[in-house]
Amino acid sequence: MFKKEEMPRSQGSLSRNAAEPDSAPESRSDTSGSREGAIIGRSIHITGDLLGEEDLRIEGDVSGTIQLKNNSLTIGKEGKIKADIYAKAITVDGLTEGDIYGAERVTIRKNARVLGNITAPRVSLEDGARFKGSIEMDPQAVEAALGKPQTAAKPMPAPGMGTAPLASKPAVVSNVKS
Amino acid sequence: MLEPLGAATARAELDVPATLHAPLFRSCIESIDESRRIVVLDLGAAQTRTIELFGGFRCRMEIVDIADSVEALNAEREPAALGSLVESLLPKAGGEPLDLVLCWDLLNYFARPALTAVMAGIAKRTRRGALAHGLIVYLESRMPARPGCYVPLEDYRLVNLNRGARGDRAAPRYSPEDLKRCMPDFSIERGRLLANGMQEFLFRR
Numbered sequence: 001m002f003k004k005e006e007m008p009r010s011q012g013s014l015s016r017n018a019a020e021p022d023s024a025p026e027s028r029s030d031t032s033g034s035r036e037g038a039i040i041g042r043s044i045h046i047t048g049d050l051l052g053e054e055d056l057r058i059e060g061d062v063s064g065t066i067q068l069k070n071n072s073l074t075i076g077k078e079g080k081i082k083a084d085i086y087a088k089a090i091t092v093d094g095l096t097e098g099d100i101y102g103a104e105r106v107t108i109r110k111n112a113r114v115l116g117n118i119t120a121p122r123v124s125l126e127d128g129a130r131f132k133g134s135i136e137m138d139p140q141a142v143e144a145a146l147g148k149p150q151t152a153a154k155p156m157p158a159p160g161m162g163t164a165p166l167a168s169k170p171a172v173v174s175n176v177k178s
Numbered sequence: 179m180l181e182p183l184g185a186a187t188a189r190a191e192l193d194v195p196a197t198l199h200a201p202l203f204r205s206c207i208e209s210i211d212e213s214r215r216i217v218v219l220d221l222g223a224a225q226t227r228t229i230e231l232f233g234g235f236r237c238r239m240e241i242v243d244i245a246d247s248v249e250a251l252n253a254e255r256e257p258a259a260l261g262s263l264v265e266s267l268l269p270k271a272g273g274e275p276l277d278l279v280l281c282w283d284l285l286n287y288f289a290r291p292a293l294t295a296v297m298a299g300i301a302k303r304t305r306r307g308a309l310a311h312g313l314i315v316y317l318e319s320r321m322p323a324r325p326g327c328y329v330p331l332e333d334y335r336l337v338n339l340n341r342g343a344r345g346d347r348a349a350p351r352y353s354p355e356d357l358k359r360c361m362p363d364f365s366i367e368r369g370r371l372l373a374n375g376m377q378e379f380l381f382r383r
Binding site for chain 2 (some may be wrong): 123135136
């Protein structure tokens, strides 16, 4: 639907701003013991495929693909993503361009700007968010797409398609003034 | 200090979103077969309540948020360039055909060439028998400068969240004949004059 820039696929190529070494990806645990996950700081630029098995928050720039199939991904307010995203739960508060696949849910916050297609069993969008693209909410199509996320960019048409699902009624024009 | 009743009423009108009984929108939603998959094109901006409403169906929503491109479409006089612009704004042609198109009040904001081009582009993407719903300014000669931001309530009434927006402009007051000329691929299935002076239309491909 939307033109995408050619995305390099060099896995793991990571460029970082040497002036801000503290912004490197890191894994955190707070003192209460609850797991917060990793953070990609706002000075970090990643080009390539990003895979992980822990929750992740992105405040930097990522181009390529992001796969956290069993974990949550948050695109923070400073995050700028040009990538197809696969994760269990996805929250977007920044900018994304690419298709988004959420195995459980996708949440688009009010500050988000999203260009691409969303496939998830539950999608919520806060008023104020800007979105252009499609939202796949048909459970059968979502299941088909998320079963094979790498190859199912286009959800499978549901069985029985081909005729209009909107009931055809006799043409009646009432109260029309010309 | 008490303020004049008129001023209070005027401010209340700006503060409180207007709800609109739109029986054809309601009948359109009620006619959806819940067991069947539908593809919906929303010409307006993505709205929580609209997504929630269609999330209750086996639905794919295409959201194009075309309001920001209205002026560019109206300014383009060259038919080929206008067609190209329309193609760039709508979902890719050749995909899953559309069953329902939500136009809200956007049709009022297109000049005739742009309206013709947009609806021709939509017609190429719709299934035969598909419906399009629109609200046309009819009684009033002026309309808000910017398109409304309509969202459905649970009882299928519509709320314009942009009510009270500043400025206004001349309304084209498209008649059914105008619409037939600009939208030759669609026929008027039903039309209804609403309490706010708009005409609600259901078009069928």
